Amino acid sequence: MTADVWLPIPADEIDGLPPAAESGLVYRYWDGGPDFPADPADCVFYTVPYLKGTEIAVRPLPAMISVRVVQTLTAGTDHVEPGLGTLPSGVRLCNAKGVHEASTAELTLALILASLRGIPRFVRGQDTEEWHAGFYPALADKTVLIIGYGSIGAAIEDRLAPFECARVLRIARSPRATARGPVRPFTEVPELLPEADVVVLATPLTETTKGLVDAAFLARMKDGALLVNVARGPVVDTGALLAELTSGRLTAALDVTDPEPLPPGHPLWRAPGVLISPHVGGSTSAYLPRARRLLAAQLTRFAAGEPLANVILTT
Incomplete structure (x- = not known):
């Protein structure tokens, strides 16, 4: 039996790994390919393939009888x-805190600014050679509510700082x-929603947050408010959101949807007042260097018998 480490990045492309x-x-x-690289029973440290979905992520787990870290x-x-x-x-589940904060926060600001300042309308106008002049909302003087104030939520507030928001309100478990x-x-979410011009969802998907943004939640948002989802699609009730978008009372900017990927013909594609990006919050040039550094640091700790970073739970 060997002490195998499964990596979705070739080991020779990661500087600082403990020498074998x-x-x-x-x-x-x-x-995530169809064939495993070795017997899963020998794996002690399993790094889940990135953005390959649940079926691939969990496929080797039942056979990983020796695994100590996921x-x-x-x-x-x-x-x-x-x-x-x-x-x-005793298996420790660790996440990638420190890898995606900057990229996700960047996209959040891009979605907010693009939605408020009418960028989708301008792009469509350029395609049809139409000049859409007029007054558009600014981020300045707006109240922003961040729901899910972990490391990503804090990174979003870091990037809101120069924009002269009236207030930033924060919610966390x-x-x-x-x-x-x-x-x-x-x-306190129900009492804060009516105060927010922009509501940002950055919370993990859990049994508590699944369906958090339902019809009652949306009804408490002020007229004309913008909902931004960079969390997970099922945090939002898609049907309830479609009703508010269709009425024109709210707008939305979504990096994640339910279902996902959003299939052709889904009414969310053509709903008024919605900007959709294809779940690219963390998929940037910043990902790979930060992922490599995380893996090198975690495996150095693991090999030395030291406490790991980012432990979410222990089985």
Whole structure:
């Protein structure tokens, strides 16, 4: 039996990995292909292939009887959680905190600014040679509510700072004080929604947050408010959102949808007031260098028997 490490990036492309001869680790490359690189029973550290979906993510888990660590390269872990019940006790599930904050926050700001300032209308006008002059909303003086104030939520606020927002309101599972102001509990969402011009969803997908944005949630948003989802599609009830978009009362900017990918012919494609990007919050040039650094650091800790970073839960 060997101490195998499964990586979706070839080991020779990751600087700083513990040397195999000294650590006893054997690096195996697997990015979700039909054939496993070795016997899953020998894997002690499994890095989940990036953006390959739940079926591929969990496929080897039932046979991984020796695994000690499951490492995702995403901020969320919902795509691997269905397979965790097949694992032995004591396995640590780690996420990719530190990899996607900058890219996701960048896209969030891009979606907010594009939606408020009418960029989709301008692009369509350029295609048809129409000049859509007029007054458009600014981000300046707006109140922004961030729901899911973890590391990505904080990175979003970092990038909001220069835009002269009137207020930034913060919601998280664990209320706390920060240098910028209080982070409030989810129980305060209903009273804060009517105050927000822009509502940003950056929360993980859990049993608590699935369907969080339902008809009642949307009804409490102020007329003309913008909903931005960079979390997961099922956080939002698509039917309820379509009703508000069709009425023209709300607008939305969505990097994630339910269903996803959004199929041709789905009414969300042509709903008024919606801007859709194809789940590209973390898929940028910043991803690969940061993912490599994370893996090198985690495996160095693992080989040395040191505590791992980003542990979400232990089975």
